[in-house]
Amino acid sequence: MSNVTTQEEQSRPVFPFTAIVGQEEMKLALILNVIDPKIGGVMIMGDRGTGKSTTVRALVDLLPEIQVVANDPFNSDPQDPELMSQDVRERVQANETLEVASRKITMVDLPLGATEDRVCGTIDIEKALTEGVKAFEPGLLAKANRGILYVDEVNLLDDHLVDVLLDSAASGWNTVEREGISISHPARFILVGSGNPEEGELRPQLLDRFGMHAQIGTVKEPNLRVQIVEQRSQFDESPAEFRSTYLVSQQELTNQISAARARLKDVTINYDLRVKISQICSELDVDGLRGDIVTNRASIALTAFEGRTEVTEQDIFRIIPLCLRHRLRKDPLATIDSGDRVLEVFKRVFGYEE
Structure with a gap:
């Protein structure tokens, strides 16, 4: 497991969350949604080059681990029937012992040009007709179940796709229907969108579906701007070394988030x-x-x-x-x-x- 993380870090290192200067409003909104996903996601609006995407992607490091059913494409919860795929539910009813694994909460990026099939998943009609099985190819919503779905430039996304995302986020389920065959799976995720107001506003009824709305602007304080530029240069020159200096603060924040998730009910x-x-x-x-x-x-x-x-x-x-x-x-x-x-x-x- 640790080997995989190292390879990932080598291929695409992520800027540490605790190293991000300013933008407290955005950071707080993201952290609160990780603590309680039922808040309903965050819409981050701000100027170009203010670190919106950097901050959201930096969140990945902080995400606590969750228990999942091993080898299940939907990250099914081994305890909660509401967060189980149909297949896992049937195995539970048959008193099968489920193999459980720990996995970090996943974050899925939704590309702007994504098709509805890519987002929702597809049903292989030929296989269904010839072999009599429901052949479902899971999409991004399946991968994002119990995790975070990040849509950059959400105000440029096709309205129809935004509706699909918001319906799934609100209901916690995704249903794909084709040629009389219907498949549903849990799709509980934290929806995080970012955008630039200059590129158009979101429709009010869509905006209302985001739990929180963070507004961020360009940092005006010259000293802070210099600090941000220096940090970015250091990170670009030696990502691993830069990340290592923030290991302790990152771990402390992860622990704080995990403790807060456990404390919520009290x-x-x-x-x-x-x-x-x-x-x-x-x-x-x-x-x-x-x-x-x-x-x-x-x-x-x-x-x-x-x-x-x-x-x-x-x-x-x-x-x-x-x-x-x-x-x-x-x-x-x-x-x-x-x-x-x-x-x-x-x-x-x-x-x-x-």
Whole structure:
């Protein structure tokens, strides 16, 4: 196992997550989604060259290990029937002993030109008719089950494909139908999209399906810019050496994420805070209840990440712009950033003096 990782690192080394300077909002949103995948993914919008793809790909190193059924193309969970493929479920019902393996949470890149067959998988009709078996060639959604699906330039992706992705992300299942043959498999993944606002906005109903929305801009501070350029040069010259200097901090963050995942179920958020979250969503005229649900989940994940078990007002203050800003109705005449609008209402509801 370790040998494989070494070969991967030699072929395509990844910039260490803990070495990334700035962009705290994006890093926090990604970490919280790894802690609680039910938050519903992240949409990262920002200028070109701000490290969006670098940061998402750097996340791979931090991902904790999960238990999977060995040699199963869907990363089936050996314990949870909801996360098992049909084949594994039938084996469990037949009281077969499953071989279990540990594997790092996978991250799958969705190329821009991907076809629906490549994403969803294909059914081999000829084999099905001649041999009488359901011959299914799994796609990217199968590979991404219980992992992360990353779509760079999501605003350039074909609308039909975006709909397919969001439907799978929401339902947790992918169904492929062809010539009267239907195959379903679990497809629970964290959807991470990135894009540049100059290349077009996402439709509001698609944007709403992303749990969190991180906005990032170009670093303005000259000293920080110099630090980023130096780091990049060092990494390009000697990736292995550069990565080795961040081994300890990377491992510490991985441990922190694993501990937070285990702590999630112990975190509580009192009724008064939940009412205030819903009051903020109501005053901002947020459609539906996704905003309320995501804000609750993200504040619980943040509390777990910081090693606590009781959500505070400050936790909500830190994450609520990321959970609600993309759900506000666009006002072309507005002079205030949508995230600032969220915080204004937060301060009013929580009784802070301006």
